Amino acid sequence: MDQPVLLDCKGLWKIYGANAGTFLQGRNSSPDTSALERANLTGAVRDANLQILKGEIFVIMGLSGSGKSTLVRCLSRLIEATAGSIHFEGQDLLAMSERELIDVRRKKMGMVFQQFALLPHLTVLQNVAFPLDVQGVPRPEREARAHEMIELVGLNGRETAYPRELSGGQQQRVGIARSLVGDPHLWFLDEPFSALDPLIRREMQNEFLRLQNKLHKTIIFITHDFEEAIRLADRIAVMKDGEIVQIASPEQLVTNPATDYVEEFTRHIPRTKVIQLETIMTAGCPAGAYAGDLSHAMKVADVVSEVGQSNRPFRVLAHDGVPVGTIDREKLVSVMLGQELVE
Template sequence: MWKIYGPQPKAFLEQHNGAPTSDDFEKAHSVGAVRDANVQIYEGEIFVIMGLSGSGKSTLVRCLSRLVESTAGEINFEGRDLLTMGDAELIDVRRKKMGMVFQHFALLPHLTVLQNAAFPLEIQGVSRKDREDRARQMIETVGLKGREDHYPRQLSGGQQQRVGIARSLVADPDLWFLDEPFSALDPLIRREMQDEFLRLQSLLHKTIVFITHDFDEAIRLADRIAVMKDGCIEQIDTPENLVMNPATPYVQEFTRHIPRAKVMRLESIMSPGVPDGEYAGDLPGHLTVADTVHQLDEASLPFRVLNEDQAPIGTIDARAAIDVMIGRGVE
């Protein structure tokens, strides 16, 4: 996918055989907001796109949803290229298949929480009873039960964001776009919203594209991360691999100060094999060292590490966690 701003962007791209350089952009007084991006997003995963301001992450997501028209490329969704859809079909897909949450909540001030949450279904022509029943379910899901008759001005920033999330989920979308949804919130509220987001995902199992410029937020939420710079995707990988195996000098610098304990998973540092003797308990292998260090430190015995099927695959103890935290024996 390409998104170029400037005079005759399609002709410019063809003129340079689909591979213009930075010098080509400068000479043509054009900007490559998204440059040759190739992304595959898996069903049910949280895919985080991150980078500094101006890196192209928001433009990429707006291209994926066709809020911004791409200069060239394909966007394949459920076997169809979104770029070939007419306006009516695209609107139908957005209303029924996609949910969107942006940094600014954009709640309608003259509508109550219930009416705001039900608004997408009202646009679809759903009956008042059905849309309000569904909206009440979503309001309860995001933890705002009892505030259905409040107006946005009567809510805190975090509560307003929850209404925005409820509104984006009320139509039960298959694909959920979130563009820096928590960046305007205070740090404590932001942490609470991250917890809420992870709780919702554990219940709903959505396919999520999440934009952030905060690496701590990214590694906490993501299954995989795409790091962008100057419109290009530098690397797509798991948080652990980004930190431990950066593909470019930029990614290496970007992740240099991230504590390894935040990304190293138990399954990566465990001792393989099932213990014959006693053990302190069981820990899921997908948890990080930072998630479990206090449990490990307080136990006199090792823990069993479990895979996704809850089968034991190894053991972990406090010494292994300390080795990661101080960088001993970790390449």
Template sequence: MQDPPVTLTCRNVWKVFGDGARRVLDAHDGHPPAEALREAGLIGAVQDASLEVRRGEIFVIMGLSGSGKSTLVRCLSRLIEPTGGQVLFDGQDLLRASRREMIEIRRHKMGMVFQHFALLPHLSVLENVAFPLRVQGVPPGAREERARESITLVGLRGREHYFPRELSGGQQQRVGIARSLVVEPEVWFLDEPFSALDPLIRREMQDEFLRLQTMLHKTIVFITHDVEEAIRLADHIAIMKDGEIIQIATPERLVLEPATEYVAEFTRHIPRGKVVTLASAMTPGPAPGAVAGALSARARVAEVADQVEAAGQPFAVVDDDETVVGHIDGRTVVDILIGRPVRGGEGPR
């Protein structure tokens, strides 16, 4: 199956703080070594970052506090001006766009949700959600209709006339999500949107987020420091450390093939059954005898473990076209769950 087109490209992006940052970058042809930055008294918050985000995918940027992930996502939307590099959005170089052009792009093509909900306390839920359309100059009737649709989408129908102080933390975050969706953005930036929530509410919001993505198929850049959240939500993950991108991979490849000890430590405690797909765990080719049924190659081992172990027979593994590509049995599932090596290669995502 052909990969979707790339919507957002980041090439060799730098954000360097301090006097003369641009001069130091130019002096080293856009790739200054760490020593040059230190000698000039500069701080490289983002260093030579490159990534591609494909249409309709959830691309997670993950790292500890101070790793540069939030600075990078603000560079992608030019809320912070990059010191160097290139950011392409649907082929347009955003670093060459004028200030007015960037305002229009953010208003009409980008949605943003941050850790702090930033709801306007004197406005109702309906008015908060409709606010971006008001800024765009959308007529009152049309903006109210679209705001109501967005409120329904996030499960807050009936609370249109509540004020933020009358809502729980999870409900306030839903308002923030509805407000960012009301402009029907082409790309959606979320910077640790659930980190201020209690664990149970956070899990509920992750479920809600995945439900919305199933319906809307947005192109999403999602920032988090929580590896379990990243593994659960992402199509691809970029891990950052000290301003640099250390590895970009699917959650499965990140766990099975960490590029560095730092990445391995990040993912060490993730249960492999929650990450490994049947495409990686299966034995290629049809089963030699009868099978108990068919399972998707995209399914995670943990999702089907009970079913496979209880069957007493192997299951066929099928691709998106329902073609048999392999088979899996209970013994293999147990091997994955207890940490023995997996067979096969990376399958479809």
């Protein structure tokens, strides 16, 4: 991995029921579902292992009850894990005192939830500045920072409005601004757009990507919507019955699912939405006339119209702008018809 690890989670369990902690002790292997049921226990998170890389959007997804929200609450210690380890920026999160943990949450973690949780008696400016107020930041400084965040999320002119005077999308923007005002190192978003109608949801996804392109935050994003996941994620963890069944890029999940469950989850996602040009390009760029240049990270669906109308191939450029391959109309057609095998 080229990127440094910001958060490292190993062997994490969250079990509900009497004597949950002692149940795991002295076992040579992880208990399965039947063993938990016999002990009248529920394994909400079961032996989770993951690493969050600095600057990535890491999406945790699964159906309702899969354990994704419980996992994130364990990672932030909003609830206490039953067993396992969590290291955040090299520090043992589970060994921190309550005071140390509060300090980390206030200064290094930002959180946005499905419920906007705005304080109804405070204005937009006051809501956004509230985390800094709690930290004791002087009013001029916290309000100046809050103004910056309000501008960042596109709510200029609404500083004196109260939450009841805002639309759902505007309220969520306030929640996002508030979570960013402390400049968090790790940003948690738990189904932040699922309460919004489809059009506003799409708008907020666009806004989220715009913010990430500007801020380059490390993000853990929860969703049950696979289309939302593949649109936003660098990597995705798919959960089922408290277990992480696969961690991979959106493209890898669709083209190489690890289990029947993941395959069923991804069955209806068009390959063109996830397959990148670097996966299907012809390596090398011989001399010749090209129709234009395309980024290696672009998806097939993003270039179908442009490439499909050209009789000439396009060059594919790496992240540093160096030509690394070519793509043409015939190659795209073969992918769209399912004839192109993706390794």
